Amino acid sequence: MTDRNDTVTPVIGLEIHVELATETKMFCRCRNHFGDPPNTNVCPVCIGMPGVLPVMNAKAVDYSIRFALAIGCEIPFFTKWDRKSYYYPDLPKNYQISQYDLPLSRQGKLEVPLSDGTTKTIRVLRAHLEEDAGKNVHDNPAHTGVDLNRAGVPLLEIVSEPDMNSVEEVMGYARTMHRLVRWLGVSEANMQMGHMRFEPNINLHVTRDGTTYKTPIIEVKNLNSFKALENSVAWEIDRQYDEWRSDPEGFTLAKLGKQNRGYDDATGRTVLQREKEEAHEYRYFPEPDLVPVTPDAARVEEIRASLGELPLARRQRYVDEYALSLIDADNLTQDPATGELLDEAVRLGGDAKRCVNLLLGRGAALANERTCTIGEIGVTPPQLAELAKMLSDGEINATAAAAVFDEMVAGGGSPRQIAESRGLLAVTDSGQIETWVDEAIAGNAQAVADARSEGKKQKKAFGFLMGQVMQKSRGAAQPAEVQRLLQQKLRS
């Protein structure tokens, strides 16, 4: 795809806007809730009436600090609010309360797992708090409506350094961030509800014949899905290279600077946005209606102590301690609850491998049916531990265990009781098994002959006879005992 041995390096940074899962808005006590009828979660403060004043939501600050600590940010002991001015109907005050030069956190980093099993460190420049705007609603050709339910919802803006060099890295960063904010409980990060929005900035460093050219930096505005993010970045990389190729001296950052583009969902392409007549002039200045935020060191430490194990660390621990594959470990670390269930069951004496198999087998299937996480399906650690132990002790076989698992989820109860009442416990009584073995031998003369032979049919025939016994026991016979008795009878 490249000409003349050009080396093309995409340079990509990402701004992520995350709506925080607070009960109420950032600067008033209106409900922070998606999907209500227009303009029902509003009050004089969030609709910007004359004379009203903002009052900071301390929970939003706590959530922001929680997030910032999780990515290793510095928390300054003094941060403040600023007003960012621009006129738009969905911004009732015509300024947004944001943070300009002294954000709540800065200098963090995120380890992003890549498909080759390695990780890449992406630096986070800053994460600051601000209020979201409302929405212009274009559902009537005669006029534009304004819904201010979202106006004033706390928004965390996370700005990365331009450390990403491929679509894979961008997607890895975005998905890791998505998992992290949900893991920490600071955001529902529901993409359909617009809880998480992306603005990537992309350009290329192209080296041709020893000279490096930089293409213009394109910021793609307001992306609402992972697919849009992936498509727009991939499209931009191709588009910028094509544009540059046709005009290597003209299509450069030096000549064209930075540009904004939008994204067209229908075509998967980015489109040039109509440039505003004047350059953006936000006229930031300190918000006089709010006092500076001075995070208390003790409170910060309290939040730090409450962070617990983070997803990437837990994933690595599962690989190391439970000898899981990276994929299995990853599946178990989508949310904190699944791992907590697993770890507690292991602590109660369940075999790790068997617990994991139960969770990733029927657990994952049931979670999928119920569109929840494995940790949320309703199995308790003692149930899981007991079922794993029964498997280890040969008291139940894998097929029966799956049935018990489903029953536990459906109706609760101890796995032993369920297995007993359903007759799913393994039959270890040698007398009973011997009867079944004798019946199988009596009824399958050809297979018995094959199994006794030294020929290549021996193995298959033995398996067939095992199957016959298991069938007679309706799966309940302990396989090891069946095998022992069958071998003994065939030799005799």
Add this chain to the structure above:
Amino acid sequence: MSNITDLSALELRDAIAGGEVSAVEATRAYLATIERTDPQVRAFNEVLAENALAQAQAVDAARTAGEKLGPLAGVPLAVKDNLATPYGKTTCSSKILAEFRAPYAATVVEKLHAAGAVILGKTNLDEFAMGSSTENSGFEATRNPWDLSRVPGGSSGGSAAAVAARQCAAALGSDTGGSIRQPAGFCGVVGFKPTYGRVSRYGLVAYGSSLDQIGPLTRDVPDAAMLTAAIAGHDPKDSTSLPADVPDYLSEVEHPIENLRVGLPREFYSDALDAEINAAIHAAAETYRNAGADIVEVSLPHSRIDRDEQGKLSSYAVACYYIVAMAEASSNLARYDGVHYGHRTDEAVDDIIQLYSRSRAEGFGPEVKRRIMLGTYTLSAGYYDAYYNKALKVRRLIKNDFDAAFQRCDVVLCPTAPTPAFAIGEKTGDPLTMYLADIYTISVNLAGLPALSLPAGLARDGLPVGMQLIGPALGESTILRAARMYETASGTTRLKPPMLSE
């Protein structure tokens, strides 16, 4: 019983509590005075007679039922029309809010309700409190009851004139650069701006948010103490309100301060000052000396007042104030855009930008537009550091000067304004000269300090002269006691404009 409207708010409160006067009688007496005098004075944007009488009846009923009465029960008051009331309009004397009805009450209005006060109506102001004469009202100019051809000062000119003209027992105003004290001085009443944050700003329509403060205009100092006590205190709705306890100002006000140290800032007494005002302030200092106070010289170098080569007054503080206030104003007034509420143009528009600019062009008056443009300019990229940031540094220096001065004195004594009330129309052609009417008051707002203006006698043409007492942060009690000492010693109090004796 003497004329009800000649009683102070405190005396009236006690008379109502004692059953000598009913709240309804008091309210009717004030409504009658408004009806008689307001065609000339034009202090009120809106008189809420029915509402006021209903509030008064409730007080009388509560008294008859033997219920405990609030500290302002039955006292008829006026509030500046930039304070949100849940009844009537809240216009800020601006065409852009000419029909605006607030669906909420300012915290101070709620506190007045809780104290049992009766709200007679909303008083005129310079549009959005931007001005020093009330001539910038989008509706009409208020007249000074001492001379109807002169301004009452501003921006709380309506409140000051109403108190002077006995149209209300007392009033609330707001003070961003002198807007309570300067009109109080011009109208011969007491005007008190408490410490920034002492009184909640919730429901005060913002002009310069880091400077705005609500306070009372009254006929004497004890009334100022009583009203301040009623409205002060922390408010969870205003993050910048101070969490300090509110002292009992009214019981403290009658205790003179022993060994009071009164500071005279040397920078305020240059040849820039009007001779009669200079004489009045020095006479006041003499009154303090005779009452046992020490008079000490203090220095406020960054509030210094000079004359330039053309003989015009100048001051760092004025420059600093107008940069900070206009920057904040340009942002605070951005919300009046014709989209969500307030005036929207009737003209056909092509797009949203035209809707904004037409609505704003029609709704705002020239002084408001000037301040929005200047404020927008000083916050723009490339100018921020040269103007706004530098102004913040000067602001800090001004505050440091006061901190140093209060090491040497308890209160600073200085004029309220460089001249007595000027004629209507005299300064409207020259905004810069108008801005200098605040030259003695604005450094107080920049430093966030409490300051009170009280009458220091009458000057030429029988116009009142105001003197100003400035105290340290949260020094409200000290100022009120010092002011009461002067009021008692001089007997200059409850001045009555000649128009009322006719």
